[in-house]
Structure formats: C-alpha cells, structure tokens
Amino acid sequence: MESVLADDGVRLWASRSGTADPLVLCHGGPGLWDMFEDMTALPAPLSDAIRWDQRGCGRSQRCDGPWTTERFVADLEAVRRHFGLGRMTLLGHSWGAQLALSYALAHPGRVRALIYVSGTGIGPDADWHPAYKANFLARLGEAPALLARWRAAPNGSRERALIQWSVEFEDRRRAPEHAERMADPWFGVNTACNAALNAERARDWGTPELYPACRRLETPVLIVDGARDIRPRSAVDSLERALPHVRRVTLEGAGHLPWTEDPEGFRRAVASILRRVRRLR
Structure with missing residues (x-):
C-alpha cells in the first residue's frame, strides 16, 4: 500500500500489483472506493494494476473536497x-x-489507451437517467419487501447500499453475494462527494463542446458494456460515434460489473x- 500526495496536500490511498505495465483503475461512485479486487485477482493483464481511492473516500484522507471533476483529474495526475x-x-x-x-481529454499525450466500462x-x-431509475425500481419491485427496506434505509447506509448494489447483477440468485463482497470492507459512502459530482454531471x-473534444481524441478506446446493465446502453452510442479510434464489446450475460459476471469475456x-496498443508502439 502506498500514499500518494496530491498537489494540495491531500493523501490518497493507492496499491500496485504485478510487474508489467499496469492498468490504472478508476473506481465508480462518486463517493465510493476501489472495489476492483475481484478484477485484479484475474489473470494478466488484469492482475497488473494500480488501484487508488479517490479523495475523501475509502482509505484516502478525509477532506472537504473540492468535489469537482477538475480536482479529481488532478488527483489522477498525481497518481x-x-x-x-x-x-x-x-x-x-x-x-x-x-x-x-x-x-x-485533458491530457491526451499521457494516455496510451482508455478502457471505458459501464459508463453513460x-x-x-x-x-439515460429516467430509464435507469425506472429499471431500478422495476427490478426492486420484483421483491416488494426489499423495495420497502431500501426506501426505509438511511441514505449512505450499508443496508441501503447492499440493496442498491444487488440490483446491478443479472444473476439474481448470486446478486446478494456479489453485493456483500462489494461492501467488504465497508468504508462508508461520502454522500457530499456523491451529491456534488452528480450535480456537476447533470449541469x-x-x-x-464535449462532442468535438472526443472527435479530436487520438487515443485508442475500448468500450465494454454488460448487455443487462439497467442503465440503457444506448446512452453510450453518442460517445462511440464521436471517438475516431474505438472498439466496443458487449458481454451478453453481464450487468453493471461485467468482470464479475463474465470474467473471461472481460479479460479477453x-x-x-493491450495487444493492439503494444503493436502500435
């Protein structure tokens, strides 16, 4: 485990595994922490990775932000x-x-390749958000008692997170097990970070300006989707159309965490x- 010092003095938790050129992993949220342990337990190239917790989240130093994409991009540069x-x-x-x-987009010369997983x-x-909300409630509504528990649980609580995360998996039988693993260890949701960055995205x-910026991006991009993600995959079509060097892979039996439900398809x-990028060197 290592401590990365951001340029404003905030310390970020990080960990490196493997010996080859590492993947640098950016976890979801916002306001959560690195949950890529299952991914990095898979064979190379996924085992060669740098994991880190975003500021104020997980094992990183608690702070008051700022909660902006610009600040988080600067933190990734510090990593x-x-x-x-x-x-x-x-x-x-x-x-x-x-x-x-x-x-x-901010530092194209510093990115060899981008792997864009389950984005929007x-x-x-x-x-995408209205359809996501409807799909989420419909899936929870299959078990009315679970929906009632989710609505009653405090925002940011472990119970609410477990119920919410269980909806992300296509395999309903194993969904609670997968969600429990995501929450172990539990570091608590940074709700201020979550609210601020979600509001920034919506605004x-x-x-x-995003579309021409993506059209200018010369970085090779791989888009990976789980076909059963409750966020409509059509939302990603705009990005795919804009990028000049893009390949898209859809894993049919997977939800929002495709490496969990189709690990071999995700690894391939x-x-x-990575093979393509190495040939271009």
Whole structure:
C-alpha cells in the first residue's frame, strides 16, 4: 500500500500489483472506493494494476473536497506521477469511466489507451437517467419487501447500499453475494462527494463542446458494456460515434460489473486492446 500526495496536500490511498505495465483503475461512485479486487485477482493483464481511492473516500484522507471533476483529474495526475508512469492505460468503471475520459481529454499525450466500462456516454442525463431509475425500481419491485427496506434505509447506509448494489447483477440468485463482497470492507459512502459530482454531471455533461473534444481524441478506446446493465446502453452510442479510434464489446450475460459476471469475456476484451496498443508502439 502506498500514499500518494496530491498537489494540495491531500493523501490518497493507492496499491500496485504485478510487474508489467499496469492498468490504472478508476473506481465508480462518486463517493465510493476501489472495489476492483475481484478484477485484479484475474489473470494478466488484469492482475497488473494500480488501484487508488479517490479523495475523501475509502482509505484516502478525509477532506472537504473540492468535489469537482477538475480536482479529481488532478488527483489522477498525481497518481501517474507518483508511480513514475510516462503514459498509462486507464480503465474506468461507471463514474470512473467518466473520470478516465475526462483525464484523457485533458491530457491526451499521457494516455496510451482508455478502457471505458459501464459508463453513460457524453449526452445529458436525460439520455439515460429516467430509464435507469425506472429499471431500478422495476427490478426492486420484483421483491416488494426489499423495495420497502431500501426506501426505509438511511441514505449512505450499508443496508441501503447492499440493496442498491444487488440490483446491478443479472444473476439474481448470486446478486446478494456479489453485493456483500462489494461492501467488504465497508468504508462508508461520502454522500457530499456523491451529491456534488452528480450535480456537476447533470449541469455540465452533455454540453456541445464535449462532442468535438472526443472527435479530436487520438487515443485508442475500448468500450465494454454488460448487455443487462439497467442503465440503457444506448446512452453510450453518442460517445462511440464521436471517438475516431474505438472498439466496443458487449458481454451478453453481464450487468453493471461485467468482470464479475463474465470474467473471461472481460479479460479477453481488455487483453485485445493491450495487444493492439503494444503493436502500435
């Protein structure tokens, strides 16, 4: 385990595994922590990775923010510099996919490749959030007692998170087990961070400037979707159309965490872009 010092003095938890060129992983949330242990337990290239907790979250130093994408991009730059990486391959999941894309747009020369997992595209929230909310409530509504427990649980509590995360998996039988593993260890949801960054996304994401910025991005991008994600995958079409060097892989039997429900399919997809990038060196 290592401590990365951000340029404003906040310390970020980080961990490196493996010996080859590492994937730098950006976890979801916002306001959560690195939950990639299952992913990095898979064979290379996924086992060669740098994991880190975003500021004020998980094992990183508690602080008062600021909770902005610009600040989190600067923190990711501090991670890159701490580990002495010239260019890095970024893998971001969910909110972390948006963060990784934002970093690549800000620092294209420092990103060898971008792996964009279970993101929500570059359009406005209206492209996906109403359908996501409806799908979420419909799936929870299959078990009315569970829906009632979720509504009664305090925001940010472990109980509410476990119920919410269980909806993310297509395999309903194993969903509670997967959610329990996500919550172990439990560090608590940073609700202030979550609220601020979600509000920023709703306000600023989907603006016209994003589309030409993505069209100018020369970085190779792999988009990985779980076909059974309750966030409509059509939301990502806007990003796919804008990127000049993109490949998209959809894993049919997987939900929002595709490496959990189709680990071999996920590993093959990631290995394919890394082989491509190495040929281009």
